[in-house]
Amino acid sequence: MNKNIYLLFLILSISITAQQVPAKKQSKSILILHGMAHLGNGQVINNSAIGFKDGKITLVADATLIRLAKDAYDLTIDATGKQVYPGFIAPNSTLGLVEIDAVKSSDDESEIGNINPNVRSLIAYNAESKVIETVRPNGILIAQITPRGGRFSGTSSIVQLDAWNWQDAVIKENDGIHLNFPSSFKQTGWWAEPGGTTLNKDYSKQVIEISDFLSNSKAYLADTSKEKNLVFESVKGLFDGNQTLFIHADKELQIIDAIKLAKENGVKKIVIVGGFEAYKAADFLKENNIGVLLRRVHDMPEYDDQDVNLPYKMAKILTDKGILVGLENSGDMERMNTRNLPFLAGTCAAYGLDKEQALQLITSNTAKLLGIDTFCGTLEEGKDATLFISEGDALDMRTNQLTEAYIQGRIISLETHQSQLNKIYKEKYNQK
Structure with a gap:
């Protein structure tokens, strides 16, 4: 039997015998x-x-x-x-999109092509993923299911993590479109053997391509006599305020250029995802009322001259600047590591935030950034009863x-x- 087919058969067998x-x-x-x-x-x-x-x-x-x-x-x-x-909220997550990385037929996190805003991650979401049941015991009950790859990865949706299928799971459909903004510099090597940093000679060209796509989309949407273009149709929500543009960017120049470009093209709602150097652009973010879904804080600084504890302190720095901050957990083994989201918030509490501020990073702040704060993210009358009881401190x-x-x-x-x-x-x- 083909190895991949055997592994897929094993996955299905486990799901059938032990499915909650x-x-x-x-x-x-x-x-x-x-x-x-x-x-x-x-x-x-x-x-x-x-x-x-x-x-x-x-x-x-x-x-x-x-x-x-x-x-x-x-x-x-x-x-x-x-x-x-x-209930804790995991934004920018690929839960349910990949079961086993080595089994291609269980991997639905990305599509071929560079411009895919019309790709809807929701319809690929597997509510019966065995990984999902491992995150609930730590309090993660809601997730934003987000595609990967390309320049415009696609459209995310928000689900609750106890359902038969994606139709039952969805609590906010097509909440936002995800843009991987180019960097002006390229880094080579990997974490164990970091390489050098070189100039991205195509940066200006790549930025212009993004701007052209957004302006062409606006022009298409303003034209009443037209043939259907599903790619342009899919970004309508960016211009009428029904969807958020989630810009994945870490560097200061990336962040500033991306926000300027989006605003110049009439995008109504913007959130930065990653934002490692967001502290350098904090005044600009505050001025434009833009929040940050901060990348995994259990990480090392990027440069030799940076404080070794900078990732741990980042949430405190940005919060003190008046910026709305949430936490996301993308990166190596991100689906399995989703269960550690509460402890990322706990680390932020250990490095400057008080415990209730740290809790907001994975509850009310994230709910506001995802546009779901009217019905979840806090314990308030009239909101969904999505909550849990813990023996002790859930951030520890x-x-x-x-x-x-x-x-x-x-x-x-x-x-x-x-x-x-x-x-x-x-x-x-x-x-x-």
Whole structure:
């Protein structure tokens, strides 16, 4: 049997035998009492009452200041000594787009070609990916599914992480288009053997090509008598404000040039993704009211003369400048490492931010940058009941121990293939 076919068969076999069944719609109202509630907006209620019904939060209050009838909720959970959080959000993620990198037929993260804004990552999203079930036990309950490759990678969508298929999973369809902006310099080598830095002689040409595409798209959309062009049609939301242009750029010049170009071409909403040198352009970002989804902070500085702790301090530097900051986790083994997103925020807390500010990096701030803050990102009445209970501090890998998690009020499974194997072999060897 062909090796790739065998591996794919193995994936499907595991999925069939150990697949977690998505939770059913919430039927009974739930009240979580006496937990320390971190609302995701900087506020904390030490002795909280969090109630939700029909998938929506109906009560967020201090339990010592209210009186509740015994029959106000169908189920009551005593969270004394525990902590309650809004579900964490993973932006710029390829969860569900690749299962095993070595198996080509399980890899749907990129398309052939350079200009692909019409490519919709959502329809390639595999809600049954075994990787997804490994991130939920750490509190990651929402993700922005984002394509890779090319100059315009395609269109992302936002999903909740407990569903049968992409149709059930989607909570915001086609939220943004992703642009990989060229750099004026090219670096050679790799992390173990870094090479030199050379000038990108094609930089001006590449920037002009992006500008031409955007201006041609505007001209096409303004013309009422035309043949259909799916590529130009797909960027309409950038000009009417229904979609965000997510610009993937790290260098200062990249960031400034990209923002100027986008604004000159009438793009309404812009977010920088990566932004390693965003601190150098902080005043420009603040002036233009543009936020940053900061690249993985568990990283090294790029240059010998930079502070070795600069990646850890970046969120603090930008926050102090008044810039809206979220965290993203793209890079090596990014799907598997999505589970470490809370601990990236924890590192930011260790290097300058207070814990509630750090929490906002993966809850309310990210929700605002993705345009979903009207229904998630914080524990507030009227928002989706997407939240979890942890034994301790969810930003600390030692105490991030979830006991219950809910997506839109549905209590979801925190079981994984690994935890199932753990139970099986503990039983086999009669371990407690």
